[in-house]
Amino acid sequence: MKKLLLSSIAFVFLLTSCGSKQKGELTGVQGKKWYPEKPYGMELIPRGSFIMGKSEEDQGKLLNAPTKTVTVRSFYMDDTEITNSEYRQFVEWVKDSIVRTKLAILADELGIGPEEGGIGDYAFKDADTTRASVYDKYMLDNYSGMGETGYEGRALSKDEDLVWNTSDYPDEYYTEIMDSIYLSEEESYNGQRTIDVKTLKYKYSWMDIEAAARASVKGNQSRKDFIRTEEVEIYPDTTVWIRDFSYSYNEPMHNDYFWHDAYSEYPVVGISWQQAKAFCNWRTKFKNDDNKSRGRQFVNQFRLPTEAEWEYAARGGIEGGTYPWGGPYVISDTGCFMANFKPQRGDYAADAALYTVEAKSYEPNDFNMYNMAGNVSEWTNSSYDPSAYDYVSTMNPNGGDQSNTRKVIRGGSWKDVAYFLQVSTRDYEYADSARSYIGFRTVQDYMGEEDSTQ
Known part of the structure; x- marks a missing residue:
């Protein structure tokens, strides 16, 4: 048994040596x-x-x-x-992301998936388990419910274009979400309803590297102590x-x-x-x-x-x-x-x-x-x-x-x-x-x- 084990180790070593392109030289890690x-x-x-x-x-x-x-x-x-044009691209991206997130959350709460159409077309990507990757399934099983909303980290589906024409809304659930991002009728005039710009918020995190570097000598704080989260009306x-x-x-x-x-x-x-x-x-x-x-x-x-x-x-x-x-x-x-x-x-x-x-x-x-x-x-x-x-x-x-x-x-x-x-x-x-x-x-x-x- 011992000889068999040694033989296996030698065989693995031989394969590793033969397959190496570095030939024992210091070539650095190739990224x-x-x-x-x-x-x-x-x-x-x-x-x-x-x-x-x-x-x-x-x-x-x-x-x-x-x-x-x-x-x-x-x-x-x-x-x-x-x-203005470049900044509008930012505003449009935020607006698109907010609408898609709202649609995906409601679809998840209602248990509607892509196979049912309507608002289901905008369900989170991992909702369709037949197409979800191993990583998506792992994250859903292990991290679902974590974070402020419980939906952080779940990928949005962008396969379907958003519908902005009211006459083309696919179902009443879609109508409910779209209605939530517009000003109320009491705040509108001349028959025009406009986006409630206060709903257009961009949330992001960043790490205060300078503060972390200066505090590292103390050694009593962890990385998470220097991660800042911002939410800005844009x-x-x-x-x-x-x-x-x-x-x-x-x-x-x-x-x-x-x-x-x-x-x-x-x-x-x-x-x-x-x-x-x-x-x-x-x-x-x-x-x-x-x-x-x-x-x-x-x-x-x-x-x-x-x-x-x-x-x-x-x-x-x-x-x-x-x-x-x-x-x-x-x-x-x-x-x-x-x-x-x-x-x-x-x-x-x-x-x-x-x-x-x-x-x-x-x-x-x-x-x-x-x-x-x-x-x-x-x-x-x-x-x-x-x-x-x-x-x-x-x-x-x-x-x-x-x-x-x-x-x-x-x-x-x-x-x-x-x-x-x-x-x-x-x-x-x-x-x-x-x-x-x-x-x-x-x-x-x-x-x-x-x-x-x-």
């Missing part, structure tokens, strides 16, 4: 093939150093931007502000067009700016810092869901730029420039304004625009970034502290204090004077605030690009 690609709509900002802060006179006398030489790593950045606050300006007629902008196709390529506004962060999380998920379906490796996260990254990108490689185009003037040699702002002590229309302009307007800077000055101010990931430049690192600096709700905005907007368009000017707004003159753009860390020679 998935990495398909680096330039993110759609983004430009590569190459790593480099620059003098961050007010190298020119601090006309505002704020004393909050002393010069400091810093270095930032390479990253991709949206060449324009996020547009529809833009269109009332900002009214509330931001007292005694001013801006109802057309309130009524049409976000949803009408005429404004599709204009920058989205009325977005809080928290909503911008939620968008970044969704954009990462949206891309990685597609990569997963293609068997590709996940991309790293989309995020808001740090204050230093934003200023570096805005300067476009021009050392000591006052504006993204260099400066120090806001009018070109042909007599045209070079950005959308409030020139000449309040003549909003002097630059050919009263409010915002399309995101790809005016000439880009040398990094091919549009409207890094004017149009809309932009959220950054950094928290505002007047003395931040005194203590932040010289390598990839970021004043990212989670407890500080004042977040840095940069670039100035359509309603600002030229001082706020300067690449070194700092300003802030509270994270839960939304304004008619604040938008955002996203960045992604650089991890290589495709070899064009192959």
